[in-house]
Amino acid sequence: MKNSHSLALVFAASLSLTACSNKKVAPDMYSGFLNDYSTLKEQQTPSGQTILSWTSPALATSRYTQVYLTPSQFYPQVQPTGRIPQSTLSGVTRYYDAALRQELGKTLPLASGPGPNTLVVRPAITQVATSTQGLRYYEWLPITLVAAGVSTAAGIRDQDSEVATEVSLEDGSTGEVVAKVVRKGTGVPLENDKQVMTADNVKGVLDGWATDLSQSYVVARKASLR
Known part of the structure; x- marks a missing residue:
């Protein structure tokens, strides 16, 4: 009886780990920002991450000479909390915009507005949250599962800092959507469920998103020239 109970606990732990390590955005988490x-x-x-995306052939064949980045927004609108204050929310969008400008500016000149031959990039932050980390492999043993359960109940387990985005790339003349991206990431963990999350916790994630978006466009353009 004890063995079967232990196996059940190990199975539950493995499921918890799998669920928490999955970075793909589930359909029930779509925000409605994309059409x-x-x-x-x-x-x-290009960095090897798995995301959800779609690209129209028009993105590669259109001769865009500049890119316009609309200010990132939260969609849907979010309210600050004690653990994720307004300073964090503002810091996330401000840093995301800066990262996108820097990386996209390496690929195309930045434009001051939409127009002919302009690729318009509309980014949204669709989630900023914290969640209790899943059990690590060394916590699967029955004797350590008890301690892990106690630490979770007490709120002293590390907390993941999570952020998600949806991005629409559009033709500056027609408004036609030429590409879409949906992805999420996990940043620097928090020590417990009392620590305040800041923009610093997810800056690495935002940098990666910006680099991938820029490099993906480069790859699409090169493919069209073959």
């Missing part, structure tokens, strides 16, 4: 999610497919980014 259509039915065309999204799993794709590999």
Whole structure:
């Protein structure tokens, strides 16, 4: 009886670990920021990450000479909390914009507004949250599961800092959507469920998103020239 109980606990722990390590955005987490999610497919980014995205052939064949970045926004609107204050929310969008400007500016000149031959990039932050980390492999043993359960109940387990984005790339003349991206990431963990999350916790994630977006466009353009 004890063995079967232990196996059940180990199985539950493995499920917890799997669920917490999955970085793909589930359909029930789509925010509604994008006009259509039915065309999204799993794709590999230049950095090797798996995301949901769609690209129209028009993105590669259109001769965009500049890029316009609309200020990132929270969609839907979020309210600050004690653990994620307004300073964090503002810091996230401000840093995301800066990272996108820096990386996209390496690929195309930055424009002051939409227009002919302009690729418009509209980014949204669709989630900023914290969650209790899943059990690590060394916590699967029955004797350590008890301690892990106690630490979770007491709120002293590390907390993941999570952020998600949806990005629409559009033609500056027609407004036609030429690409879409949906992804999420996990930043620097918090020590417990009392620590305040800051923009610093997810800056590495935002940098990675910006780099991948810029490099993905480069890859698409090169493919069209072959």
